[in-house]
Amino acid sequence: MQWGIFTVGDVTRDPTTGRTPSEAERIQDTVTIAKKVEEVGLDVFATGEHHNPPFVPSSPTTLLGHIAALTERIILSTSTTLITTNDPVKIAEDFSVLQHLSAGRTDVMLGRGNTGPVYPWFGQDIRQALPLSVEHYGLLRRLWREEVVDWEGKLRSPLQGFTLAPRPLDGVPPFVWHASIRTPEVAELAAYYGDGFFANHIFWPSSHTQKMVELYRRRFAHYGHGTPTEAIVGLGGQVFMRRNSQDAVDEFRPYFDSAPVYGHGPSLEEFTSLTPLTVGSPAQVIDKTLGFRDYVGDYQRQLFLIDHAGLPLKTVLEQLDLLGEEVVPVLRKEFAIGRPAEVPAAPTHQSLLRARAANEAATPDATPTEGLTKQ
Incomplete structure (x- = not known):
């Protein structure tokens, strides 16, 4: 199972000091956080994509290439990655380059985003959000898998006669x-192609996430990609920790109360009772995270949000130390207990290469493209 963090890249005033970092400072801090993710032994660093203030990650592949x-x-x-407003040709090119720069340490998470005005900014109609997702992704898959593409939508x-350059590393597209967060059609799209499904999970109760993941697993099996247990699932989550739980609550409360995403709404106590947000000790984070498996089954990737709402860099790095030293090692061991043998590991570039080799050995006449149809 993979463990990591994701960032939304917000530039937010620290409510305890009144200080707002510059955009340059926030970008450099994000790089520092990503390096710390590797230092403490986590597996994944992920960044969002936004094109409006107060967010800075408008060019994720540029940022990830530097990291x-x-x-x-x-x-x-x-x-x-906004599959709706980004052109699929540009997505294919950017992530192929990132694959080569990172020696295959690249995957992509596609979504529609949550900012309505972004659609006209990029010449699209928000009323076509779902059709854009389906059509753009269908083209993106072909661009990564076919040498010459003739396409009309x-x-x-x-x-x-379009040929992508560079081609995906080793002929294997990013996973x-x-x-x-709430759209069942996205779960259906993931299931149709046998791709992974990531339930954002940070704003909704467990019952909603359970329904979305169950739909994806059921439809994954319906389309012939394997059993529901073999489907590839990821979850988001939010944590803030101190070794003493009351210290965590007292320190995080002003950030929660003024956060642009959920401030001025439910209380911190209400939000933590209704959603995956955990504010407390490392032991409390471990207990609540272990509970995710009760309603989604065994899954492959867990990403935490820890650097938003104006939290200073020093505090974020302290959160990463706690994750790497006290939380994730325990979670790795506990999630391995009783994990059925048929539950696959999270895909990586190397595992996709091995799967292609196995497919080609089983069907010697298959072309590389045919061997990748379900990757």
Whole structure:
């Protein structure tokens, strides 16, 4: 199972000091956080994509390419790549380059985003959000898997004789996660192609996440990719820790109360009781995270949000120390207990290479493209 963090890249005033970091400072701090993710032994760093203030990650692959040069082991992912407003040709190119720069330590998480105005900014109609997701992704898959692409759709100009450059590293496209908070059609899209499904999970009660993951697992099996247990699931989560739980609550409360995402709404206590947000001791984070398996089954990736709402860099790095030293080692052991043998590990570039080799050995006449149809 993979453990890591994701960032939304917000530039937010620290309510305890009144200080707001500059955009340059926030970007550099994000790089420092990613390096710390590797240092403390986590597996994944993921960044969102936003095109409006107060967020700075408008070019995720640029940021991840820089981080790739400064790290050696961690998987570099997006926590949202906008499949609706980004052109699929550009997505294919950018992530192929990132694959080569990172030696394959790359995957991609596709989503529709949560900012309505972004659609006209990029020449799209928000009323076409779901059709754009389906059509753009269908083209993206072909661009990564076919040497020459002739394509025609309804929402984009056609392609004739197009060849992607560079091609995916080793001929293996990045693994794709489809991310959603509330949209069952996204779970259906992930299931149809046999891709991963990432339930954002941070704003909704467990019953909603359970329904979304169950839908994805059921439809994954329906489309012939394996049993529901073999489906690839990821979850988001939010934590804030101190060794003493009351210290954590007291320190985090002003950040929660003024956060642009959920401030001025339910109380901290209400939110932690209704959602995966955990504010307390490392032991409390361990207990609550272990409970996720009770309603989604065994899954492959857990990402935590820890650097938002104006929290200073020093505090974020302290959170990473606690995750790496006290929380994740316990969670790795506990999640391994009783994990059925048929539950697959989270895909990596190397595991996808091995799967292709196995497919080609089983069907010697298959072309590389045919061997990747269900990857």
